[in-house]
Amino acid sequence: MNGMRVPVVSGMSKEGIERAALRFLQKYNPESLASPSPVPIADIIEFDMPNEHLNLVVRVGTLPPPLEAITDSITRPGMIDLVLDILTYEALRDGNCRARFTAAHEAGHIELHAHQMPDAFHTGMYQAFARRSDLPAYRDPEWQANYFAACVLMNREVMKAIVAKHGRSAEAVSDLLQVSLPAASRRLMYLFGAVK
Ligand SMILES: [Zn+2]
Numbered sequence: 001m002n003g004m005r006v007p008v009v010s011g012m013s014k015e016g017i018e019r020a021a022l023r024f025l026q027k028y029n030p031e032s033l034a035s036p037s038p039v040p041i042a043d044i045i046e047f048d049m050p051n052e053h054l055n056l057v058v059r060v061g062t063l064p065p066p067l068e069a070i071t072d073s074i075t076r077p078g079m080i081d082l083v084l085d086i087l088t089y090e091a092l093r094d095g096n097c098r099a100r101f102t103a104a105h106e107a108g109h110i111e112l113h114a115h116q117m118p119d120a121f122h123t124g125m126y127q128a129f130a131r132r133s134d135l136p137a138y139r140d141p142e143w144q145a146n147y148f149a150a151c152v153l154m155n156r157e158v159m160k161a162i163v164a165k166h167g168r169s170a171e172a173v174s175d176l177l178q179v180s181l182p183a184a185s186r187r188l189m190y191l192f193g194a195v196k
Contacts, residue, residue, distance in 0.1 A: 004142075005129045007074065009113050011139040014147060017112070021151030024111055027052070036158050038178035041103045042092045045082070049110060056080045056110060060089045068102045071109035073117040080114045082106055097180040101149050108148030113141050153179050154187045168192050 012020075025033055028044045050056045055078055063070060063085040073080045084092070084103070091099035137143040154177055166172035173184035 004132050006132055006135070006141050007113070007117060008130050009116050009139065009141045009144070011136075012112065012144050013138060017144060017147045018151050018156060020111060021148050022155065024107070024148075024152055025155060033155060033158065036162050036176040038095075038100075038176075039104075039153055041100050041107065041153065042095075045103045045107055049107065053080060053110065053114075056082065056114075058082045058084070060084050060086055062086055068099070069106045071106050071114070073109075073114040077117075080110055082110065095178060097174070097178060097183070100153065100178060101180065101183060104149035104152045105145045107152065108145035109141065112144055112148060150183065150187050153177055154184070156191060159187065159191055163188070163192060168194060 022033075025039065028048050029039055031037065032039045046058055050058055057079065059082070061083045063083060067085060068088040069082065069084045071080065071082045075081070084106075088099050088102055092103050132140055132142060154173065158177070159173065162169075162173055162176060168188050170181050170184040170188055173179065173188060174181050177184070179187075
């Protein structure tokens with residue numbers, strides 16, 4: 001999907017995204033920072049975020065495969081429209097790890113990108129899109145949203161607490177935080193180096 005065209009957004013460092021994800025958890029689920037537990041991303045995205053962002057509409061619909069969800073804040077300036085595919089929504093409600101990551105990724109678009117989108121109109125939309133392959137990772141909104149999702153579902157301090165107790169175990173992270181094994185391994189690798 002690297003030829004995919006994406007809106008141009010401001011560059012963000014990993015540290016900047018980590019901080020944005022921490023603010024997100026402090027606002028929506030401070031409990032998850034106190035002791036390792038799965039972030040209730042399904043409830044946050046369906047109920048809490050629309051309460052906080054009055055211009056956010058969250059809907060369940062049918063999207064053409066392979067789309068699992070779409071956040072659109074360009075078509076209707078000032079409004080943020082999040083559509084979750086019905087299969088993604090059902091999987092999310094079942095606690096499926098991939099669907100949880102998708103929901104956290106879309107939360108990233110809402111938190112990090114939605115407010116930048118009206119600018120796409122002022123600058124001319126044709127100028128405000130780029131091919132993903134032409135962008136460095138820190139300016140790629142998809143990379144930013146994925147990194148945000150990892151930081152939200154696997155907070156750095158929570159990860160330190162897990163590693164202190166269980167070692168660098170992807171299985172422990174996956175069990176305690178309800179994330180997939182590959183996502184747990186990636187985060188462990190980035191924060192602590194090797195994974196056991
Ligand atoms: Zn995305």
